[in-house]
Amino acid sequence: MTTEMKKIGAAGDVLVERRGSAGLITLNRPKALNALSLPMVRELLGILRAWRDDPEVRVVAIRGTNKIGRPGTPDSLFGGFCAGGDIRFFHQAALAGDAALDDFFTEEYTLNHLVQTYPKPYIAFMDGVVMGGGMGISQGARVRIVTERTKMAMPETNIGLFPDVGGGYFLSRCPGHVGEYLALTGETIGADEAIGYGLADVKLEAAALPVLWDELGATPWGSAAEADQWIASKFIADSARPASVTGQIDAYFSLLRVKHIVDALEKSEDRWARRTAATLRKRSPLMLHVVLEQIRKARGMSLADDLRMERDMVYQCFHLRPGAESETVEGIRALAVDKDYKPQWKPARIEDVKPGMADAFFTSPWSAQTHPLRDL
Numbered sequence: 001m002t003t004e005m006k007k008i009g010a011a012g013d014v015l016v017e018r019r020g021s022a023g024l025i026t027l028n029r030p031k032a033l034n035a036l037s038l039p040m041v042r043e044l045l046g047i048l049r050a051w052r053d054d055p056e057v058r059v060v061a062i063r064g065t066n067k068i069g070r071p072g073t074p075d076s077l078f079g080g081f082c083a084g085g086d087i088r089f090f091h092q093a094a095l096a097g098d099a100a101l102d103d104f105f106t107e108e109y110t111l112n113h114l115v116q117t118y119p120k121p122y123i124a125f126m127d128g129v130v131m132g133g134g135m136g137i138s139q140g141a142r143v144r145i146v147t148e149r150t151k152m153a154m155p156e157t158n159i160g161l162f163p164d165v166g167g168g169y170f171l172s173r174c175p176g177h178v179g180e181y182l183a184l185t186g187e188t189i190g191a192d193e194a195i196g197y198g199l200a201d202v203k204l205e206a207a208a209l210p211v212l213w214d215e216l217g218a219t220p221w222g223s224a225a226e227a228d229q230w231i232a233s234k235f236i237a238d239s240a241r242p243a244s245v246t247g248q249i250d251a252y253f254s255l256l257r258v259k260h261i262v263d264a265l266e267k268s269e270d271r272w273a274r275r276t277a278a279t280l281r282k283r284s285p286l287m288l289h290v291v292l293e294q295i296r297k298a299r300g301m302s303l304a305d306d307l308r309m310e311r312d313m314v315y316q317c318f319h320l321r322p323g324a325e326s327e328t329v330e331g332i333r334a335l336a337v338d339k340d341y342k343p344q345w346k347p348a349r350i351e352d353v354k355p356g357m358a359d360a361f362f363t364s365p366w367s368a369q370t371h372p373l374r375d376l
Helices: 038-052 087-095 100-116 167-171 178-185 191-198 207-219 225-234 247-253 260-265 272-283 287-300 305-317 327-337 357-362
Strands: 004-010 013-020 022-027 061-064 123-126 130-133 143-146 151-153
Touching: 004 143, 013 038, 013 207, 022 038, 022 100, 022 207, 038 143, 061 207, 061 225, 087 100, 100 305, 123 207, 143 191, 167 178, 167 287, 167 305, 178 247, 178 272, 178 287, 247 260, 247 272, 260 272, 287 305, 287 357, 305 327, 305 357
Parallel strands: 022 061, 061 123, 123 143, 130 151
Antiparallel strands: 004 013, 013 022
């Protein structure tokens, strides 16, 4: 039985539908590429907790709309998953000293942990753009579906931030030193690379997604275990992961320091290496050092400990140098507000980052007992 799609929140940015024993979520902020606002994070937390505790819900799936057509019509379904968090909000809130900025990250990371530990099958339809916060609500899925349109990245160093939402955890678990490469460069990858790097499970034609979505709502499962068996037979058995060749990446991104990585890339005659070095030269030099440390620390951490570390880090991104002095505020200004694409990074060059500068980002402003994510 199909129930009417229900708009959650004043803006209708999250659409929720119960079909049979399936709970279906549609991110519905297409003009912003479904970027997550604080109300959207709260709505997702509320519905996922409710469905977790509802014995009638056996499986949950999430998708995004695109900028064409209107919700509920075939031309608007899929095509865009989620481009991340609402960075314009980050900029405004940081300059205004708005406490909602801290609330956003605490609640978003709580949502990321919930998705990663969800006890019922959770399927992410990662069609179109999947970046930043979009990775945070999909990487923990039981099945991560990508298509020929998937554009996946953790591009935070481009705005003076770091790959958060559990990025330390899931990137550090990519094969070889792919995690360092993706985190430092913010490089965009497609479906095949995503599967090879362990960031997706199965590639489907985008045209097949609406039928699969409808099948989720039409299949009568008696339990979540039955839904898991259906998933295993439909996806897992046929999704042999191709071996990813990471030798070229490992040769550079296994090196000890950012300067070593960039020097080696720039000395190479290889076109890919030179291009990669040029990309790194555009990123925040300070945050490159922070991010390299993040990925390597996270490799030995649990998910909860990584999220707590990232909560400390994001606090420091906005409070270590407050207001317009923040590296992150400056990065967002240049990319998304003034759009002059000329961030004034401090320090300006990789060579100017002094030893120990990154350490302050890993200092927690809270004790273990007062940490906002102490209950994860």
